[in-house]
Amino acid sequence: MRPFKQVESRVVPVDRSNIDTDALIPKQYIKSIERTGFGKYLFDEWRFLDKGEPGMLLEQRIPNPEFTLNMERYQGAEILVAQDNFGCGSSREHAVWALEDFGIRVVIAPSFAEIFYANCFKNGVLPIALEPEKVETLIHSALSVDGFSLLVDLPSQLINMSDGESLSFSIDPYYKLRLENGYDDIDITLTKLDQIARYEQKRREQEPWLFTV
Amino acid sequence: MSPQTLFEKLWQRHLVHEPRGVESTEPSLLYVDRHLVYEVTSPQAFEGLRHQQRKPRRPETIIATADHNVPTTDRTQGIADPFSRAQVEQLNKNCEQFGIREFRLGDVRQGIIHVIGPEQGATLPGMTVVAGDSHTCTHGAFAALAFGVGTSEVEHVMATQCLAVPKMKTLLIRVRGQLSAWVSAKDLILHIIGQIGTAGGTGYAIEFAGSAIESLSMEGRMTLCNMAIEAGARVGLVAVDQKTIDYLEGRPFAPKGEHWSAAVDYWRTLHTDAGAEFDQIIEIDACAVKPMVSWGTSPEMVVAIDEMIPSLSGSVDSVKAEAAATALEYMGLKSGQAISEIEIDKVFIGSCTNARIEDLRTAAAVVKGHKVSQRVKQALVVPGSGLVKAQAEVEGLDAIFRDAGFEWREPGCSMCLGMNDDRLQPQERCASTSNRNFEGRQGAGGRSHLVSPAMAAAAAIHGHFFDVTKMFEVCDA
Numbered sequence: 038m039r040p041f042k043q044v045e046s047r048v049v050p051v052d053r054s055n056i057d058t059d060a061l062i063p064k065q066y067i068k069s070i071e072r073t074g075f076g077k078y079l080f081d082e083w084r085f086l087d088k089g090e091p092g093m094l095l096e097q098r099i100p101n102p103e104f105t106l107n108m109e110r111y112q113g114a115e116i117l118v119a120q121d122n123f124g125c126g127s128s129r130e131h132a133v134w135a136l137e138d139f140g141i142r143v144v145i146a147p148s149f150a151e152i153f154y155a156n157c158f159k160n161g162v163l164p165i166a167l168e169p170e171k172v173e174t175l176i177h178s179a180l181s182v183d184g185f186s187l188l189v190d191l192p193s194q195l196i197n198m199s200d201g202e203s204l205s206f207s208i209d210p211y212y213k214l215r216l217e218n219g220y221d222d223i224d225i226t227l228t229k230l231d232q233i234a235r236y237e238q239k240r241r242e243q244e245p246w247l248f249t250v
Numbered sequence: 251m252s253p254q255t256l257f258e259k260l261w262q263r264h265l266v267h268e269p270r271g272v273e274s275t276e277p278s279l280l281y282v283d284r285h286l287v288y289e290v291t292s293p294q295a296f297e298g299l300r301h302q303q304r305k306p307r308r309p310e311t312i313i314a315t316a317d318h319n320v321p322t323t324d325r326t327q328g329i330a331d332p333f334s335r336a337q338v339e340q341l342n343k344n345c346e347q348f349g350i351r352e353f354r355l356g357d358v359r360q361g362i363i364h365v366i367g368p369e370q371g372a373t374l375p376g377m378t379v380v381a382g383d384s385h386t387c388t389h390g391a392f393a394a395l396a397f398g399v400g401t402s403e404v405e406h407v408m409a410t411q412c413l414a415v416p417k418m419k420t421l422l423i424r425v426r427g428q429l430s431a432w433v434s435a436k437d438l439i440l441h442i443i444g445q446i447g448t449a450g451g452t453g454y455a456i457e458f459a460g461s462a463i464e465s466l467s468m469e470g471r472m473t474l475c476n477m478a479i480e481a482g483a484r485v486g487l488v489a490v491d492q493k494t495i496d497y498l499e500g501r502p503f504a505p506k507g508e509h510w511s512a513a514v515d516y517w518r519t520l521h522t523d524a525g526a527e528f529d530q531i532i533e534i535d536a537c538a539v540k541p542m543v544s545w546g547t548s549p550e551m552v553v554a555i556d557e558m559i560p561s562l563s564g565s566v567d568s569v570k571a572e573a574a575a576t577a578l579e580y581m582g583l584k585s586g587q588a589i590s591e592i593e594i595d596k597v598f599i600g601s602c603t604n605a606r607i608e609d610l611r612t613a614a615a616v617v618k619g620h621k622v623s624q625r626v627k628q629a630l631v632v633p634g635s636g637l638v639k640a641q642a643e644v645e646g647l648d649a650i651f652r653d654a655g656f657e658w659r660e661p662g663c664s665m666c667l668g669m670n671d672d673r674l675q676p677q678e679r680c681a682s683t684s685n686r687n688f689e690g691r692q693g694a695g696g697r698s699h700l701v702s703p704a705m706a707a708a709a710a711i712h713g714h715f716f717d718v719t720k721m722f723e724v725c726d727a
Contacts, residue, residue, distance in 0.1 A: 246505035
């Protein structure tokens with residue numbers, strides 16, 4: 038996984054609550070057996086006016102000019118700001134793969150659905166939960182100030198604004214460690230193989246019916 | 251020992267490793283007893299294993315089937331859609347390579363993973379159950395600690411039999427009283443989500459308890475726990491009682507002989523102890539629950555059948571008001587409209603929420619002797635598994651549905667998410683027994699209304715939403 042230290046970028050707002058993973062990546066695209074190439078389908082039903090199917094080329098599509106991700110001023114944004122309960126619904130990790138492949142490295146919202154939140158950390162994407170009023174201010178700035186940018190620094194857990202102000206955010210220390218270093222958590226767990234084997238032995242005695250195949 | 255909640259008991263039992271101190275950079279490591287795998291969220295996980303030259307630690311704990319992508323019509327010709335076919339074939343190959351038990355298309359045991367797990371007795375009390383699907387919370391109905399994970403975690407569980415999970419807080423939802431006739435677990439959970447919102451349970455493991463829950467069948471409890479995720483909670487739980495044990499006895503994967511009696515003894519301890527403390531408690535009055543219908547694009551946008559679409563324009567919460575306005579525009583509805591006047595184009599009875607035998611019995615009891623309204627273009631019944639389908643056919647339910655004008659299909663997820671050909675067309679309105687009414691969920695531009703099987707059946711007959719309790723008032727009197 039790509040380590041995450043710092044991202045400085047303009048900010049794209051998607052001013053909606055309950056953005057579900059079906060909206061992030063519609064069903065027809067999750068038939069892929071690959072892990073890459075989902076970025077071109079991110080927010081498909083909102084980003085495009087035509088109906089998308091797997092394999093369609095971007096040049097063939099009709100972009101929705103009113104959707105923020107299509108606007109010139111937000112091109113290249115690596116930070117996305119949205120309303121509460123971001124990533125709710127289906128557990129499909131394809132939603133994070135789509136965000137990451139599109140170039141989004143940070144999502145800021147008042148709250149996240151848990152499975153989506155966990156999926157972000159497997160893919161080098163940093164979800165930041167901030168108080169609703171602070172998110173509202175960021176969305177307002179992103180909508181009204183051309184080129185509005187932020188610097189997100191993971192080690193210091195700070196979001197720095199160009200006017201010198203900064204907002205701090207909290208993050209689970211284990212999640213932070215993994216993201217900062219790009220650790221593979223299977224590797225981490227596999228260092229505990231002895232402990233896992235001891236545990237299995239104990240459970241086998243307690244609940245033998247779980248070990249009879 | 252101090253009194254414990256059911257969640258705490260399950261959590262402690264599965265801890266392989268516990269972090270020391272709040273600032274620890276180590277997670278809690280939980281052991282996983284049962285892993286359910288299907289075609290959509292697993293191919294990249296298997297690929298990851300191959301890439302790292304790893305193998306599943308205990309392949310015998312995994313059960314696989316194809317459900318999301320499968321056709322529900324004639325299967326003798328295989329799967330026509332090349333993308334769907336490739337995904338299902340990939341699952342077959344992966345299961346073969348790694349020695350994983352799979353119920354393939356054509357096997358009567360194939361079906362929606364959250365239906366077949368309990369049906370096979372592969373979901374047992376006291377287990378941890380995971381799957382790369384958010385509705386894994388369904389299995390909590392058996393006092394199993396069950397939750398959905400992403401594909402990276404599917405790979406993690408296969409490789410290590412463990413998962414690093416942040417500990418949840420506990421929320422007790424106590425439902426007092428009894429549900430009225432024709433009011434079901436589906437109406438109850440929609441009512442609860444309407445009260446606490448789609449993020450009301452975020453960060454919590456919900457335990458459902460109280461007299462109304464005790465009265466629910468195992469099928470009803472599965473429906474209830476299934477939609478815990480729609481309230482934001484990854485985990486929904488119900489304590490073990492005699493119904494749990496009776497349901498499991500004799501099922502293929504359930505323990506046998508002396509293991510059975512030892513298992514039952516242990517399972518009977520799987521309830522919250524008197525005096526145990528929860529982080530939060532919510533009280534619900536079952537008698538106040540009516541048949542529910544969702545009107546918007548989030549499961550929290552829901553009201554009772556005798557209500558009108560609410561007006562949120564004067565709401566202090568501007569984000570909520572805007573969301574409601576956007577939803578109503580998408581749904582082609584207006585605030586103040588009576589729910590019972592909303593006409594429908596399609597009906598879907600199915601999904602991991604409501605495709606079990608009891609659901610089909612209830613819907614058939616409503617449908618019997620009636621015809622699907624002329625207004626309704628298509629009415630589908632999609633059983634949750636091959637075994638549910640077979641049982642329904644033994645009972646003659648298929649004939650009741652067919653005679654009324656329903657289509658009787660093969661098992662799978664079908665129109666709940668429309669990965670196969672069962673979809674809504676733009677602006678088509680559907681009475682659906684599924685779990686999500688998100689924009690485009692059942693097909694791009696489609697408009698979904700979440701209801702119970704009885705309410706879906708009533709809507710099919712009338713062509714618009716109709717209070718199913720009113721259809722039977724004469725008989726009750």
